Amino acid sequence: MAQLSSLEYTQLPERAQKIVDSLLPDEEKIHKQVEKFSYIKARPSDKEGDTEILNGTTFTHHFLYGPGDSERVLWHYVEAGPESGEPIIFLHGIPDSWYQWRHQMTVLAKTYRCIGVDLKGYGQSEKGAGDYRHEGVAEQLYDMLQLIGIKTFNLVTHDRGTVQGDFITAKHPESVLRYGRGEQHLYHFNPQLAPQGEIFRDAPWTGFMEDPIKFVNWVYGFVCNKPIPEDEMERVIQEFSYPGTSRAVPRYFNSSTFRSEWLQRRNGLLAAWKCPVMIMEGYDSKTQPREFYENAREYIPNAKDVAVKYIPGGHFWTLESPAETTEAILELLKM
Template identity: 45%
Template sequence: MPSEGNAIQHAYSPLPQRVHAGLEEGFSRLATVDELIVDLPQTPPRALDADGDQEQLGNVTVTHRIAEAPGDGESVRWHYVEAGPADGPVVVFLHGVPDSWWQWHYALEALGSDHRCLAIDLKGYGQSEKGTGDFRQEGVAIQLEALLDQLRIERFSLITHDRGTPVGDHLVARSGDRVVRYGRGQQHLWHLNPELHPQQAMFTSPEAPSMLADARRFVATAYLLLTERAVKTSDLARTVQEFGHDGISTAVPRYFHSSSFRQEWIERRTRLIPRWRCPVLLLQGAGDPLQPREFYTDPDVLAQLPEGSGVHLFDSGHFWPFEAPEETVAVLRAFLTQ
């Protein structure tokens, strides 16, 4: 049983008054999800990429990579996309739900001229490993660290979004001075309230695999609920394709069965944040109904972070890499080159 003092220390934060109205407005939009689905082009499954396949993003050529790295007793198969000069400063990107490496394609196009960018499909997503194994946030971070070791990446900056961020939190805590900067995106940090993570019950329900298997509806629903600004149809269509690979619908729920939002929250407060050594930039959409901006601009929270840390609020909802791509690129470039 936790002590009374520990229970107080980990008391949930009350919601700002405006949040309830924002949640009601967001959920009311779901009535139009069928209209959004109709407007999406047909998205047949995308063929698997082979190691060395290339794709053009504007003036930048990106290369698809397949790597087997230690983990889960033998190895874990990773798919990632690489851009930029081999001797450039390394930036690693981790996506969230329901995304893939494609979430960062604007950043790869803009930063790939002078940074070595690696946008990784998280385990269970895209074209990465989907077999059974360790799907704890810390376990996946350990396996990602093994991948970076295998690639001989000694120093790197990390940019994350949504459910890639809990994995990133562990990776930064484990890596110490190896991480130059941490752009921590769109995930609960110091404050938490149970009303703000309904997806925990959704992803652990018996219906979760069948719900996720309908990639078009799931992507449309997530983006309709959590965006404030229009997202290009082409970005939604590619997101559907990348989320439609075989095995995702059963692999992704394993993360949610392996931990809880409360467990992650307490780990951050007690074990992870004290071990972060690099400057942290909190990257949050000001209009996300499930992550109140007041929770991230709180001076007492910022005081918990390493020297040089700060916060940037995007003029957008949850999915700022697609809602505000120009702002995203400008903020990331300034942070990575400061």
């Protein structure tokens, strides 16, 4: 018979509590941002083998059916760098796509085989009904990597992608060389830090995600501290505009909760990580108080090594502080 958990939420530090008391974004500012980006048009879908050049680096688009759900799951991923290089798998968060990591992939592709995946439900990956538990999707993603010959790899994640990364690192310790774990609750949690859980869960009925311009600006206005270049915001919006995204993404929030994710980590996932782990958090993250990560070594007892790296900016430091994010990953790759 199931037992009630005796774990208690961690009280917020005074500094973090002041931020949480006015956490949700100002609607008037969001309205102005929506008007600013009202010109954006949908981006055409890519085809297998299509390429684009960003900052002088060639990114190649790939599509692959992998096992999962009743029959198969369609994955879209983008690759850069030498095929012979040591692989780095990049997983994004909400409301993003592989593009979230394009600055880091551009630099690292000089040496490493960089693969940015659109999570199931996002970008140009599968949008159909099926298993949207993070644990289930993580296993489908791992199976896809096996199909393309990626047996061992470095894993770098952010936000919702980190939830899936936690399962991959725990269930396949022989495959994950190093884990760069970004912007997600670890050992400590307080539900005041996750008001978006209920909001996103109800999105199919409220229509909260139906307007990608408004939704992306709401999320970035919610937890972003430093300005993002307009051309990059344009692409983020386009990536969330592919048909079916607004209906697929909420399935995650109806399949789990922030609390259940926290319990899974505390009750087994953290102890199962064996590789070197770098905890990457925004120094001024509104929903991830830096005080919660100071003793990370204690929370991941069986990892080969544990480091904590605070990156300038808020939640979206991959775009807020791209150079500093790249430096953090380079440090991870030396662990």
